[in-house]
Amino acid sequence: MDLRTRLNDALKSAMREKQAQRLSTLRLINAAIKDREIDQRGKGDEATEVTDDVILSILGKMVKQRQESARAYEEGGRLELAENERNEIEIIEEFLPKQLSEDEVEAAVAKAITDVGANSIRDMGKVMGQLKSKYTGQMDFGAVGPKVKARLG
Incomplete structure (x- = not known):
């Protein structure tokens, strides 16, 4: 449904x-x-x-x-x-999917970085795009952005 x-x-x-x-x-x-x-x-x-x-x-x-x-x-x-x-x-x-835990968010960020082959801060948009396509409604992207930045920076 x-x-x-x-x-x-x-x-x-x-x-x-x-x-x-x-x-x-x-x-x-x-x-x-x-x-x-x-x-x-x-x-x-x-x-x-x-x-x-x-x-x-x-x-x-x-x-x-x-x-x-x-x-x-x-x-x-x-x-x-x-x-x-x-x-x-x-x-x-009630209508949103279950939110990911901190550990699940960290794992998703790490996987997205390897999937897109990101190696610098310039690739942050690709990583965020990958995360948004897979995890819409399951994580707070405002909080995820700094985590991606920290890993790439």
Whole structure:
């Protein structure tokens, strides 16, 4: 079952079971996906249906945004809003693949470096491209970048 179908099934289920927070979050996800489709159409891209990889990247961004918001709310003493953001993160993460552990990330970085034959910092883009094609939604590329840089530099 593709990701889009899983999201739509979850949305229908949330409606039937009257789960307001879950329904709201799933609608936000669908709106983000529709925005991406409209954006692609505007650029003349005929394939207006977004792929699972694109949906995974959208979900990853949504999680990151909510993590930042939760931190900001905590710093501002708005704990109820921070809790709301964390609840949304949990719902979004249901549709993301399992995150890799630190050791798995290190192994994936080492393998990508050898696979592309990287030997200098100039090859960082190739390594990151390899990692993104294989591990979208499974690792935080903002944290992986410095690790790749350290190994190549």
